[in-house]
Amino acid sequence: MTIALPPQTSSSPPGLQPEGWLRYLSFSLDHKVIGLQYMVAGFFFYLVGGALAGMIRVELVSPISDFMSRETYNEVLTLHGTVMIFLWIVPVVNGAFGNYLIPFYVGARDMAFPRLNAVAFWLIPPAGFLLIASYFIAGAAQSGWTAYPPLSLTTPAAGQVVWILSVLLLGGSSIFGGINFIATILKMRRPGLKMMQLPMYCWAMLGTSILVVLSTPVLAGTLVLLSFDIIAHTGFFNPALGGNAVVYQHLFWFYSHPAVYIMVLPAFGLVSEILPVHSRKPLFGYTTMVYSILGIVFLGLIVWAHHMFTSATPPWMRLFFTIATAFIAVPTGIKFFNWLATLWGGKIALNSAMLFSCAFIVHFVFGGITGVALAQVPFDIHVHDTYFVVGHFHYVVYGGTVFVIFGSIYHWFPKFTGRMLNEDLGRFHFLITFIGFNLCFAPQHWLGLNGMPRRVAEYDPNFTLMNQISSVGALLMAVSTLPFLINVFWSAFSGRVAGDNPWNALTPEWLTSSPPPVENWKGEAPLVQHPYGYGVAPGQIDLGAATGREIWSSGQ
Amino acid sequence: MALVLTGLWIGQNVELLPVAASLNAPIYDQLFKVLFSIGSILFIGIFGLLVFSLIRFRRRDGETGDGAAVEGNLQLEIFWTAIPAIVVLFVGIYSYDIYDRMGGMVPLSDPHSMHGAAMAPQASDGSAGAVIQASVLGTPLEPSKRIWGGIGSGQISAGPALPVEVTALQFAFLFHYPQGDITSGELHVQKGQPVELRMEARDVIHAFWVPEFRLKQDIIPGQPTLLTFTPIKAGSYPIICAELCGPYHGGMRSTVVVHEPDEFATWFEKNNTATVAIAPSTSSTG
Numbered sequence: 001m002t003i004a005l006p007p008q009t010s011s012s013p014p015g016l017q018p019e020g021w022l023r024y025l026s027f028s029l030d031h032k033v034i035g036l037q038y039m040v041a042g043f044f045f046y047l048v049g050g051a052l053a054g055m056i057r058v059e060l061v062s063p064i065s066d067f068m069s070r071e072t073y074n075e076v077l078t079l080h081g082t083v084m085i086f087l088w089i090v091p092v093v094n095g096a097f098g099n100y101l102i103p104f105y106v107g108a109r110d111m112a113f114p115r116l117n118a119v120a121f122w123l124i125p126p127a128g129f130l131l132i133a134s135y136f137i138a139g140a141a142q143s144g145w146t147a148y149p150p151l152s153l154t155t156p157a158a159g160q161v162v163w164i165l166s167v168l169l170l171g172g173s174s175i176f177g178g179i180n181f182i183a184t185i186l187k188m189r190r191p192g193l194k195m196m197q198l199p200m201y202c203w204a205m206l207g208t209s210i211l212v213v214l215s216t217p218v219l220a221g222t223l224v225l226l227s228f229d230i231i232a233h234t235g236f237f238n239p240a241l242g243g244n245a246v247v248y249q250h251l252f253w254f255y256s257h258p259a260v261y262i263m264v265l266p267a268f269g270l271v272s273e274i275l276p277v278h279s280r281k282p283l284f285g286y287t288t289m290v291y292s293i294l295g296i297v298f299l300g301l302i303v304w305a306h307h308m309f310t311s312a313t314p315p316w317m318r319l320f321f322t323i324a325t326a327f328i329a330v331p332t333g334i335k336f337f338n339w340l341a342t343l344w345g346g347k348i349a350l351n352s353a354m355l356f357s358c359a360f361i362v363h364f365v366f367g368g369i370t371g372v373a374l375a376q377v378p379f380d381i382h383v384h385d386t387y388f389v390v391g392h393f394h395y396v397v398y399g400g401t402v403f404v405i406f407g408s409i410y411h412w413f414p415k416f417t418g419r420m421l422n423e424d425l426g427r428f429h430f431l432i433t434f435i436g437f438n439l440c441f442a443p444q445h446w447l448g449l450n451g452m453p454r455r456v457a458e459y460d461p462n463f464t465l466m467n468q469i470s471s472v473g474a475l476l477m478a479v480s481t482l483p484f485l486i487n488v489f490w491s492a493f494s495g496r497v498a499g500d501n502p503w504n505a506l507t508p509e510w511l512t513s514s515p516p517p518v519e520n521w522k523g524e525a526p527l528v529q530h531p532y533g534y535g536v537a538p539g540q541i542d543l544g545a546a547t548g549r550e551i552w553s554s555g556q
Numbered sequence: 557m558a559l560v561l562t563g564l565w566i567g568q569n570v571e572l573l574p575v576a577a578s579l580n581a582p583i584y585d586q587l588f589k590v591l592f593s594i595g596s597i598l599f600i601g602i603f604g605l606l607v608f609s610l611i612r613f614r615r616r617d618g619e620t621g622d623g624a625a626v627e628g629n630l631q632l633e634i635f636w637t638a639i640p641a642i643v644v645l646f647v648g649i650y651s652y653d654i655y656d657r658m659g660g661m662v663p664l665s666d667p668h669s670m671h672g673a674a675m676a677p678q679a680s681d682g683s684a685g686a687v688i689q690a691s692v693l694g695t696p697l698e699p700s701k702r703i704w705g706g707i708g709s710g711q712i713s714a715g716p717a718l719p720v721e722v723t724a725l726q727f728a729f730l731f732h733y734p735q736g737d738i739t740s741g742e743l744h745v746q747k748g749q750p751v752e753l754r755m756e757a758r759d760v761i762h763a764f765w766v767p768e769f770r771l772k773q774d775i776i777p778g779q780p781t782l783l784t785f786t787p788i789k790a791g792s793y794p795i796i797c798a799e800l801c802g803p804y805h806g807g808m809r810s811t812v813v814v815h816e817p818d819e820f821a822t823w824f825e826k827n828n829t830a831t832v833a834i835a836p837s838t839s840s841t842g
Contacts, residue, residue: 070803239778346623451767456806535625
């Protein structure tokens, strides 16, 4: 066993890697540094994408196109979608938390491929700046984050090609990360640690990484073909040259629907870590949670055509994808009921991490219900490509994943920095984010049902009031980042000192100092076989807990 | 029980949709009410359970203990696997039925096979597909072309379908009536008469959407597409392009005017006087 000790930390002589804050700007091989690099870079792009969203909501305050030119509007909405998906959510829920936590959870001192890990991160800043710079240099892509041909073939080529290049780089980064996570989880586990003893986030990242590795190459290939169509005037997707535009949609959504799960499965995993700690109970139904993740991975790969119900798809295909899509609700539902059961009868601390996680449950259930509705072809035919869909997927990826990211930052900040975030500011941040988010996106469902298509700079004046309410919500969301940023900067330097394990948690990242040493643990890595072993032992159950259990065993 | 009743009440009584102005719109609205009721029950139930748990099981001041060490309950887990599965299956079957009644399951992708398809049974049960097929057979399009179709509806066939050729281009819809020779920027149709839209896109993908008809169909370059519907309520409704098609996408709108029968005849005659003779050759669409 001593032979198999990971050699990175011992073999690289001290001094080659920068020390102090400079290491965050370096080609560091430390998974914790890389994780935080992902997080800070991702948050920077979140602010960029948020500013773009703000521009969209300002434009939509009035029913006429008056704030920016129509071309600029399309550039802004394309950049908003691309930045938020590829530079904020995917890198942060996968790259940031994955890199930081996975080696701890499997009992390793680093990821399986530390150098590949660093390469994966360092692809992101150039790709991001390339994308944003395209707006200032040649004009950004104007065809939406979906880049459907023939529109993407007829809009200005330079911006579209830069967009493709940028997404290819980000896709490469994502694949490198995915391979690394699979190898780490399967091969770097501490001896004695079984798969079914891993914290749930490991399973979530394993499922996510399988999706990344299977589907991202398809997107890459598709975009390469699209770039041939643009640069070399080939006709893969160009109907004027005998190509087929629908094939692009199939290939694109073969990646981009699993991408939704690439964005939410890690969030599911993070919530599964946060809820047991703050409700002081074991995670309910560990085994069914694992199988439901695997079920989501499988089903997630065979539902893509529900994005194309109004395109030319044959009836049998519509039927198949309706049923497959609706059935994702089953494994997803299991997870949500298990989380509710985890909370039931606990000793719940109503702190910021818990509040954000619970808001995630509310929003995702709402987005899931509209999602099952959208899976029904007749329903989808009316609301496809409308603000109903915009509302739906923001409930899933913002109300779901972004809320989890904030909750996770409140939960793990003590580990990252050794200091606690301020709880009052945190709850204030939660309150205005929650109100702003719902004010912004709930009215959009009504807008879509009543006839407002998505991606428009001008709309029917009847919809003005609802759009203005939505924009007020967006303003609140923008304001809500201020208490968060103040909290993070203030707490990082003068917050209350956290200690090693402020939450009294059992997962391995808390069984070391805060922040952890380079080798993660001084001495041997702990063997954690019961990551959720909270709760009072059966012999010493107090009266309150006993009634809680009775309620459960007798059913609802 | 109160939860179920509340959900049903919300589903039946909260109006979120615009006027239902085509034959398939009321069918759609039935589905919407069912989905809305089920969704409300689930959402209110889960939200209530969550808020209740957060209040009832919150950590009081001075409490430091843990909750009960309950790691799972197989019966409970089977219960909440089965319930969503049954609900989802029910919704799926029900929406399949709705889709069938809206005419969605009629295979339209190959005109050749449709000649062989049994037309009589379709017509006798009055399903939506009959009208589509009849009109395709009556005025065959170029046999070499595959025709793509969306849903349609024709339960009350007050006479044969009115064919209209639709050309979508950046950033307008053009409507051409091959029965006369009318080219119009607005769609004029007659209440109660089925309409058959033969749609083609010139440049990029557009989508034809009339919210009041609950109908949407992408129009993809290189793929002639057929869409049928029957308006049942006179009035003017917006036609909206629902697929991002360029800078003026938001401005790509038109109007569909549903006339009473006599009004429609007047409109048709008035606009049809000048150019009857050269009707076939000026047809701009394929």
